Amino acid sequence: xxxxxxxxxxxxxxxxxxxxxxxxxxxxxxxxxxxxxxxxxxxxxxxxxxxxxxxxxxxxxxxxxxxxxxxxxxxxxxxxxxxxxxxxxxxxxxxxxxxxxxxxxxxxxxxxxxxxxxxxxxxxxxxxxxxxxxxxxxxxxxxxxxxxxxxxxxxxxxxxxxxxxxxxxxxxxxxxxxxxxxxxxxxxxxxxxxxxxxxxxxxxxxxxxxxxxxxxxxxxxxxxxxxxxxxxxx
Amino acid sequence: xxxxxxxxxxxxxxxxxxxxxxxxxxxxxxxxxxxxxxxxxxxxxxxxxxxxxxxxxxxxxxxxxxxxxxxxxxxxxxxxxxxxxxxxxxxxxxxxxxxxxxxxxxxxxxxxxxxxxxxxxxxxxxxxxxxxxxxxxxxxxxxxxxxxxxxxxxxxxxxxxxxxxxxxxxxxxxxxxxxxxxxxxxxxxxxxxxxxxxxxxxxxxxxxxxxxxxxxxxxxxxxxxxxxxxxxxx
DNA sequence: CGAGGTTTTCGCCTGTTGGTCGAAAACACG
DNA sequence: CGTGTTTTCGACCAACAGGCGAAAACCTCG
Numbered sequence: 265x266x267x268x269x270x271x272x273x274x275x276x277x278x279x280x281x282x283x284x285x286x287x288x289x290x291x292x293x294x295x296x297x298x299x300x301x302x303x304x305x306x307x308x309x310x311x312x313x314x315x316x317x318x319x320x321x322x323x324x325x326x327x328x329x330x331x332x333x334x335x336x337x338x339x340x341x342x343x344x345x346x347x348x349x350x351x352x353x354x355x356x357x358x359x360x361x362x363x364x365x366x367x368x369x370x371x372x373x374x375x376x377x378x379x380x381x382x383x384x385x386x387x388x389x390x391x392x393x394x395x396x397x398x399x400x401x402x403x404x405x406x407x408x409x410x411x412x413x414x415x416x417x418x419x420x421x422x423x424x425x426x427x428x429x430x431x432x433x434x435x436x437x438x439x440x441x442x443x444x445x446x447x448x449x450x451x452x453x454x455x456x457x458x459x460x461x462x463x464x465x466x467x468x469x470x471x472x473x474x475x476x477x478x479x480x481x482x483x484x485x486x487x488x489x490x491x492x493x494x495x496x497x498x
Numbered sequence: 499x500x501x502x503x504x505x506x507x508x509x510x511x512x513x514x515x516x517x518x519x520x521x522x523x524x525x526x527x528x529x530x531x532x533x534x535x536x537x538x539x540x541x542x543x544x545x546x547x548x549x550x551x552x553x554x555x556x557x558x559x560x561x562x563x564x565x566x567x568x569x570x571x572x573x574x575x576x577x578x579x580x581x582x583x584x585x586x587x588x589x590x591x592x593x594x595x596x597x598x599x600x601x602x603x604x605x606x607x608x609x610x611x612x613x614x615x616x617x618x619x620x621x622x623x624x625x626x627x628x629x630x631x632x633x634x635x636x637x638x639x640x641x642x643x644x645x646x647x648x649x650x651x652x653x654x655x656x657x658x659x660x661x662x663x664x665x666x667x668x669x670x671x672x673x674x675x676x677x678x679x680x681x682x683x684x685x686x687x688x689x690x691x692x693x694x695x696x697x698x699x700x701x702x703x704x705x706x707x708x709x710x711x712x713x714x715x716x717x718x719x720x721x722x723x724x725x726x727x728x729x730x731x732x
Numbered sequence: 733c734g735a736g737g738t739t740t741t742c743g744c745c746t747g748t749t750g751g752t753c754g755a756a757a758a759c760a761c762g
Numbered sequence: 763c764g765t766g767t768t769t770t771c772g773a774c775c776a777a778c779a780g781g782c783g784a785a786a787a788c789c790t791c792g
Contacts, residue, residue, distance in 0.1 A: 272546045273507035276591055312506045315589065318580040341577050344593045346552040355549065357510055359578045409643075424769070440769080442751060449749080459758095466760030467768030482639075658740070674740080676780060683778080700789025701739030 279310035281399030282363040302389035338415035364415035414475035422470030513544035515633030516597040536623035572649035598649035648709035656704030
């Protein structure tokens with residue numbers, strides 16, 4: 265260790281806020297640190313940025329150590345955390361990502377790793393609690409104007425299930441009627457034609473749907489300032 | 499220089515895409531490199547992340563070398579650019595920011611620095627062209643669902659001027675009628691009660707407005723999935 | 733000082749979107 | 763075959779945005 269900071273060289277980490285919707289609340293994937301600093305506290309998956317990878321490749325590599333990557337339906341960059349005092353020296357800068365796991369997936373995880381409800385986090389390492397809340401906030405915002413729900417839902421699902429997922433993520437009730445109409449009109453939801461078996465207590469069998477696309481797309485953003493009728497440049 | 503990359507230590511830069519709306523198109527602030535690599539090409543303002551600052555403090559510090567910070571009305575983080583081949587070795591990771599300068603500001607800039615129209619960039623250094631386009635894209639998106647226009651407009655302005663700014667940023671015509679109504683209803687625009695002097699060729703004097711708040715705020719995001727009437731959690 | 737030109741502002745109409753409610757449909761069970 | 767349960771659908775309404783054209787307020791020039 266020499267004058268590394270005088271050299272302006274800094275350790276760069278990547279971190280992932282991996283969320284999954286439990287029946288009525290969001291959960292985040294955390295692992296318990298066994299070494300100092302912050303031994304015993306719970307941390308986000310992640311690690312050092314490697315010499316030959318960009319941050320997204322890196323976060324996927326580190327994530328693969330904690331969870332089956334095939335179960336992670338979506339990954340996107342959140343932001344950089346670089347407060348010089350965000351952890352004990354030496355200084356570290358981290359690029360945080362948001363990862364989403366469908367509600368029907370239950371990937372195997374190592375012994376030190378577990379899901380924790382976001383609204384009742386255990387003692388977290390460094391600023392990982394704050395980063396987690398940032399991740400949930402991003403998810404909430406994007407649920408309104410993108411098709412990002414595809415990453416929370418199973419391949420096929422009923423409107424009731426989807427309603428439950430949206431309600432869990434957003435933290436407030438969601439109207440099934442409205443959800444179906446809006447998402448259908450936007451073209452993100454398509455009926456499969458099949459129906460699910462009714463629950464144990466009866467009830468009309470639910471029609472099953474799927475997302476038309478399983479990649480992130482912003483659904484027609486705000487109407488305001490939309491290009492005028494003839495979509496001509498000015 | 500030792501095995502720095504084996505150490506996982508990486509040079510971290512900050513960069514700023516500073517945009518200003520010329521009469522009919524967006525311009526970005528660039529400076530011409532005088533040294534290798536990429537000598538002669540045009541680059542975004544920025545530099546090394548310092549040991550005692552976070553990325554936002556850092557980008558403001560570097561920006562101050564190229565332009566009067568008092569004229570920059572808004573700064574926000576864009577994203578991290580970390581492709582191992584985004585520039586010649588040694589490897590560099592950069593956090594990019596978006597900065598906005600009101601149309602009536604004309605800050606003094608150094609001799610090597612100038613405004614360039616975004617749709618006709620000169621030969622840019624590294625990936626700075628791509629980063630610039632990312633910045634403009636972010637601005638366009640946020641114009642629709644935030645009050646970010648405050649950072650493009652003078653303190654007080656007429657609807658016509660504002661219409662021009664929005665049209666320049668968005669790249670398509672904008673209806674003055676609609677712009678005024680929508681922004682007023684959202685509460686981001688408030689009339690000052692004063693009027694501007696008519697132009698040289700006459701015409702009705704324009705009423706002057708100001709933004710109700712000169713800090714970024716998201717104006718009621720999508721109606722979809724808005725909490726139901728009684729804004730109660732679930 | 734009035735006519736014609738210019739720019740801004742305002743009102744009206746229309747189409748779309750989202751929120752709400754309640755009835756109807758489709759199932760299980762006794 | 764009624765009752766309870768769950769899902770689905772239609773109808774209504776309020777809010778919002780886009781478009782248009784008339785009216786308002788100013789100029790200059792004859």
